[in-house]
Amino acid sequence: MTHYSIGELARLTGMSTRTIRFYSDSGLVPVAGRTAGGFRAYDADGLTRLRLVRTLRDLGIDLPTARRVLASELSVAEVARAHAEAIDAQMRTLRLRRAVLRVVARNGEVEMVHELARLSEEQRQAILDDFFEEVFGGFDLEPGFSRAMRSVRIELPDDPSTEQLEAWVELANLVRDPDFRASIRRMSEKHQELRAAGVDMSTPPQGQMAAFQDVIAQAATALKSGINPRSDDARRIVEQINATWGAAAGQSTYVSLVESLNNFGDPRAERYWVLLARINGWPPVPDTTAERAWLVEASKA
Template identity: 50%
Template structure:
C-alpha cells in the first residue's frame, strides 16, 4: 500500500489531505488535478504524483494564492521564487490596508463619530501623500494669495503631512483634525490676517514678527516667564511687570522705537494679531502626523506673558 503504483480515489485523497471531496472534484474538473486514469465505471483515480500535486495546490491556496496563479505555477509559467516575491508584495499591500482600517476604526471609536463622519474619516485616511499635500497647498494658496513671496512662507509650504503607511490611531486622528482646522473659514481668515500684517510690516520695515530678532526677544521673555511661574509669581506681580518691560525694551531697540509713546499699545495689538492657539495647534498636529519628537507647549507661558502685558499696561 502507498507504493508508487498505488491509486487513490477522490475519497481517499480527501482523507489524506483534509480537503473536501467537493473541492478535489472541482480542482480535477478545472484541470488543476487531472486523473491518472479512470476505472471501467468511469471513476477517477490518482497516483502518488497526483497526491503530491494536490498537497502543493492545498499549500498555495492556504497561502492565499488564487487559482489562475496556481495554474500558472503548475504549468511552469511562473517559478516558486517569482510567485513568493509577487505574493509577498501583494500581502504587504493588504497588511498596510488592514492596519490603516484598524487605525481608522480606533480613531472613530475614540471620537464617537457618526456614520457620516466614519465615511469622512475613512476617505481622508485613504488619501495619497500628493492628495494630502494638495489640501495643505489649497490652504496656503488662500492664505498667501496676492502677497509677496517670503522665505518663511516658502518654508511653511514645504512642510508636508507624511502620514505613514502604518499610522497609529493618534496619527489618523491628528490628520483628521488638521484637515478640519485648515478647512475652518475662521482659521483661514485668521492666518490670512497674520500673513497680510506680516507682509505689510516687512514692506514698511517696521517689524517682522517671524524674524530672528523678534523670536530671540520672545524666547528670552518666555524663559523668564517659566522661571517666574515655577516660583509661583502671578502675571500682575512685579516680576511680571519687569519681564514685560525688559521684553518691550529689547524689541523697541531692535526696531529703533525706544521712547515711542505708542509702542506698548502697538505691541499689544500685534500680540492680538499673531497670538492664536490654533496656529500652534497646526504645527503640533503636523508633528504628530510626521512622528516628530514632542516638545513642551509654550502656551501656558505665552498666556502668562499676555496677562502680564495687559496688567503692566493698566
C-alpha cells in the same frame, strides 16, 4: 511504483476525499491508474501536486493561478511575489479602515472622516495650498518666510496610525476654518506693516532663537510657581524678558517678544505645527500655549 488511493491521499495531506476528488476532476491532480476494484489511484507526482495545491490555496492563491503554476506557466516565486504585494495593499486598506473607525468612534463624524481619509496626496495638498493662498496671497512678506511656509507638504502615510489620521482631520478642519484664516491674514498684514517700517522679519538669529527658549522656560517657571500674570512680580519678569530679547535681536529696530506674541500669538497657529509634525512623523513640537498666554496677559497688565 507506489500508488495511493483517495483515502490514503486524504490521510497524508489532511484534505477531505471530496476535495481531492474535486481537484482530480478539475485536472489539477491527474489519476495515475485504477485499482483492481476500479477505484482511482494516484502516484507520487499526484501527491506532490496535491500538496502544492493545498499550500497555494492555504495562502489564498486562486485555482486558476494554481493551475498555471502546476502547468509551469508561472513560477511559485512569481506567484508569491505578486500575492504578497496584493496582501500588502489589502493590509494598508484594512489599517486605514481601522484608523478611520477608531477616529469615528472618538468623534462620531463618519462621512467627514471617511472623505478626508480617502483623499489623494494631491487633494490633501490642494487644501493646504488653498489655505496658503488666502492667508499669504497679496501681502509683501519676507521672501524666505513665504517660501518656507508654502513649501510645507502633507505627508500622510498610506496606512496612517489613528493619531496621524486624527491629526490630519483636525488640521484639515483648522485650515478651512474662516475664523482661523482671518486670524492668519491679520498676522500677514501685521508682518507686512512691520517689514515696511524697517523691522527685520526674517528668521531670527540663533541667539534670539535660544533666547526664545529661555523666555518660554521663564514663563513655565512662573506658571509652576503660581505667579499671577497681573502681579508686580510678573511685570518685572516681562521687563527682563523684553530686555533680553532686544539684546538677542541685535538690531535697533525690532519687535519685543511680548508684542510679537500679541500680534502673532494665536494659539491655533502653534497647534497647526503640532498637528503637522504628528502627521508627517516629525519630532514632536512642544505645546507652549499656556506659557504664551501667561506672557500675553502679563504684558497687557
